[in-house]
Amino acid sequence: MTTRLVILDRDGVINQDSDDYIKSLDEWLPYPSAIEAIARLHHAGWRVAIATNQSGIARGYYDEGVLSDMHRHMQSLVHAAGGELAYIAYCPHGPNDGCHCRKPLPGMLHEIRQALCLPSLEGSWMVGDSLRDMQAGEAAGCRQALVMTGKGQRTLDKHPDLASSNMKIFKDLAGFTDWLLDTSSA
Numbered sequence: 001m002t003t004r005l006v007i008l009d010r011d012g013v014i015n016q017d018s019d020d021y022i023k024s025l026d027e028w029l030p031y032p033s034a035i036e037a038i039a040r041l042h043h044a045g046w047r048v049a050i051a052t053n054q055s056g057i058a059r060g061y062y063d064e065g066v067l068s069d070m071h072r073h074m075q076s077l078v079h080a081a082g083g084e085l086a087y088i089a090y091c092p093h094g095p096n097d098g099c100h101c102r103k104p105l106p107g108m109l110h111e112i113r114q115a116l117c118l119p120s121l122e123g124s125w126m127v128g129d130s131l132r133d134m135q136a137g138e139a140a141g142c143r144q145a146l147v148m149t150g151k152g153q154r155t156l157d158k159h160p161d162l163a164s165s166n167m168k169i170f171k172d173l174a175g176f177t178d179w180l181l182d183t184s185s186a
Helices: 032-043 064-080 107-115 131-140 152-158 160-164 173-184
Strands: 005-008 047-053 087-091 125-128 143-147 168-170
Touching (some): 005 107, 032 047, 032 064, 032 173, 047 107, 064 087, 107 131, 125 131, 131 143, 152 160, 168 173
Parallel strands (some): 005 125, 125 143, 143 168
């Protein structure tokens, strides 16, 4: 049985990213087409979850309360568009903290699998804009899709071999959603 689950990175996939981190609700600027894409996936019977590295917490740029505000706002936008997020996993650790959740490790993806009571992630998708996202998806047994929003183009420029891998590449989350809904209904 194939799992109908799409796991999304947040910054650069759902909302605009910044090399200076997204540190406040005012800086959290969603891509309207991404919010609509999440709603479309939900309506088509796909569960949508988020796995996001948030090392800005460990770095002291913002706290978990601010992150919670951003996620509540994101959920309200998705809900207003008619969609639902099944689960949000985040890693608050820095790159040198030695945790098991920070992507490229698959800890958050396994957390999502357990929270949603899934036997495996076989058939699920990891959609992101970085090599870390693709590596976490591969390690967890997910199919991978790279979007060109956020740091996607930079990732592809730095790792051109990704284009010849089994990974799919799309302009944005809406493009991935169009393709997935078209191919999964065939």
